[in-house]
Amino acid sequence: MLGAIHPTKDMDSKPYWEWLQKEDFRLQKCDGCGKFRFPPYPSCPYCGKAGGDWVHLSGKGKIYSWFVANVTPEPRYKEDVPYIIATIQLEEGPRIVSRLVDCPPDKVKGDMPVKGKYHRVDKDLVLYVFEPA
Amino acid sequence: MSKVSKNPAAIVGVGHTDYSMNSGRSTLVLAVEACREAMQDAGLGVADVDGVLTFNTSDSVSAEAVSTALALENVFYSCEWYAGGTSPGALVELAELLVNAGRCKAVLVFRSMNGRSGYRLGGSGWDNAATGMWQYRMPYGYMTFPQTMAMWCRRHMVTYGTKSEQLGAIAVDQRSKALHNNRAMKRQQITMEDYMSSRMICDPLRLFDICLETDGACALLVTTADRAKDCKKPPVYIKAGAWVGSKEVGSDWADFFLRGDMTENFTVKLGKELYRQSGLTPNDIDVAEIYDCFTHTVLLGLEGLGFCKKGEGGPFAASGAIGMNGEIPTNTGGGMLSEGYIHGMNVIAEAVSQLRGECGPRQVRDAKNAIVTSGAWIEGSGLILSNQKGK
Numbered sequence: 001m002l003g004a005i006h007p008t009k010d011m012d013s014k015p016y017w018e019w020l021q022k023e024d025f026r027l028q029k030c031d032g033c034g035k036f037r038f039p040p041y042p043s044c045p046y047c048g049k050a051g052g053d054w055v056h057l058s059g060k061g062k063i064y065s066w067f068v069a070n071v072t073p074e075p076r077y078k079e080d081v082p083y084i085i086a087t088i089q090l091e092e093g094p095r096i097v098s099r100l101v102d103c104p105p106d107k108v109k110g111d112m113p114v115k116g117k118y119h120r121v122d123k124d125l126v127l128y129v130f131e132p133a
Numbered sequence: 134m135s136k137v138s139k140n141p142a143a144i145v146g147v148g149h150t151d152y153s154m155n156s157g158r159s160t161l162v163l164a165v166e167a168c169r170e171a172m173q174d175a176g177l178g179v180a181d182v183d184g185v186l187t188f189n190t191s192d193s194v195s196a197e198a199v200s201t202a203l204a205l206e207n208v209f210y211s212c213e214w215y216a217g218g219t220s221p222g223a224l225v226e227l228a229e230l231l232v233n234a235g236r237c238k239a240v241l242v243f244r245s246m247n248g249r250s251g252y253r254l255g256g257s258g259w260d261n262a263a264t265g266m267w268q269y270r271m272p273y274g275y276m277t278f279p280q281t282m283a284m285w286c287r288r289h290m291v292t293y294g295t296k297s298e299q300l301g302a303i304a305v306d307q308r309s310k311a312l313h314n315n316r317a318m319k320r321q322q323i324t325m326e327d328y329m330s331s332r333m334i335c336d337p338l339r340l341f342d343i344c345l346e347t348d349g350a351c352a353l354l355v356t357t358a359d360r361a362k363d364c365k366k367p368p369v370y371i372k373a374g375a376w377v378g379s380k381e382v383g384s385d386w387a388d389f390f391l392r393g394d395m396t397e398n399f400t401v402k403l404g405k406e407l408y409r410q411s412g413l414t415p416n417d418i419d420v421a422e423i424y425d426c427f428t429h430t431v432l433l434g435l436e437g438l439g440f441c442k443k444g445e446g447g448p449f450a451a452s453g454a455i456g457m458n459g460e461i462p463t464n465t466g467g468g469m470l471s472e473g474y475i476h477g478m479n480v481i482a483e484a485v486s487q488l489r490g491e492c493g494p495r496q497v498r499d500a501k502n503a504i505v506t507s508g509a510w511i512e513g514s515g516l517i518l519s520n521q522k523g524k
Contacts, residue, residue, distance in 0.1 A: 007268030067283035068336035110291030
């Protein structure tokens with residue numbers, strides 16, 4: 001089941017998951033070069049500047065690439081098979097990977113527009129999934 | 134910065150265990166078997182070998198355990214990388230640096246694994262804890278090696294129109310070579326129909342796009358050009374060796390978040406560096422041994438190393454260019470898709486055998502120079518090997 005394995009949060013990632021828990025998709029934005037980054041890092045991977053505020057993103061993006069998981073070695077995800085995992089090019093710049101939902105596997109196209117939405121797994125976890133825009 | 138290729142170090146020994154699905158022996162026993170065979174192959178003994186290098190993913194023995202079990206008299210360098218398929222070329226290059234710097238006389242490089250009966254990289258070998266970068270992938274169900282390569286492969290298909298049948302041509306071609314390799318685990322010919330009907334694992338990748346899971350060990354022995362003259366077999370010189378990284382590499386092997394272009398891999402950068410060091414060009418290369426954890430890495434390697442243009446790897450592979458009589462015979466022993474998966478060590482070993490002229494019915498005639506890669510994604514390593522000391 002989507003979200004059956006919970007993320008093991010760490011000191012760098014904690015704010016990301018805490019914002020998602022409040023159903024607010026935020027990433028760090030460098031106050032040096034102005035770029036958003038994903039995944040969370042203590043400094044900007046583009047210019048090296050430390051810090052950066054957590055800023056809300058639109059959730060709009062395009063499919064850069066994807067695959068269909070036809071089988072899985074993980075018993076906790078067997079009921080989801082086949083499911084789609086996509087690399088999303090977000091409008092604001094960074095890329096993220098997530099589940100593409102509400103889309104049959106044979107309808108996915110490269111560069112297809114998608115939109116993020118919150119998926120509450122349980123009281124401790126909200127994931128950010130994508131659907132066709 | 135030009136490489137000192139006037140006196141390149143040489144690979145003088147090769148050792149393999151049998152490759153199987155269930156070795157019935159420990160990774161220590163396998164490692165010692167392969168290392169002893171490499172020493173015997175070279176005609177070097179326990180007083181001659183004084184360095185041991187290896188890599189693993191916490192699924193094998195330490196370099197120290199092997200030097201102890203071999204009863205090496207002196208060890209002046211020993212190391213063990215926690216790393217995967219990016220390592221073999223880089224460790225052979227490290228062995229070269231050690232012998233040419235006078236730190237060691239002769240250095241063993243080995244990989245030993247019970248990849249089928251023990252720790253399986255495909256799944257059962259790990260605990261599925263979503264730590265580090267996995268916390269951003271695993272909760273969604275993104276967690277296996279084939280899935281990561283499928284993500285790269287799909288973008289190549291979107292951008293260049295690469296087709297399943299073109300990946301299939303690689304799988305079928307490599308199997309035809311494995312028929313002539315007694316070490317190969319798979320020695321039954323497959324057809325394009327078999328490929329297309331093989332089980333879809335993570336669309337676009339099928340079962341036959343994925344390498345085997347193997348128990349076994351493979352070892353190489355490196356020494357200086359001067360010492361190589363007295364060894365039993367003709368030396369295979371290391372004309373170039375490099376490891377290439379990238380600022381896009383992120384924090385683990387499956388971290389592609391910062392990667393801009395997933396239609397090419399590290400081999401673009403690697404090829405440039407190897408050709409620069411050696412002064413050779415793709416036209417000078419007679420054999421390519423490209424790290425084939427998946428068919429798609431072969432395609433990316435053919436493009437990255439300059440055997441065809443970017444985006445044309447599919448049609449190039451399907452044209453027969455990679456076959457024994459093609460423009461660039463590739464993965465001549467069947468590769469990891471058909472011979473076995475010793476994490477890229479056996480990929481280098483096949484290049485050495487080709488350059489020694491030991492390959493019988495799968496021998497590339499008059500092979501002088503071979504290129505080898507280690508790795509699949511953003512970073513990796515590789516070598517240009519030659520049976521000619523000069524250019």
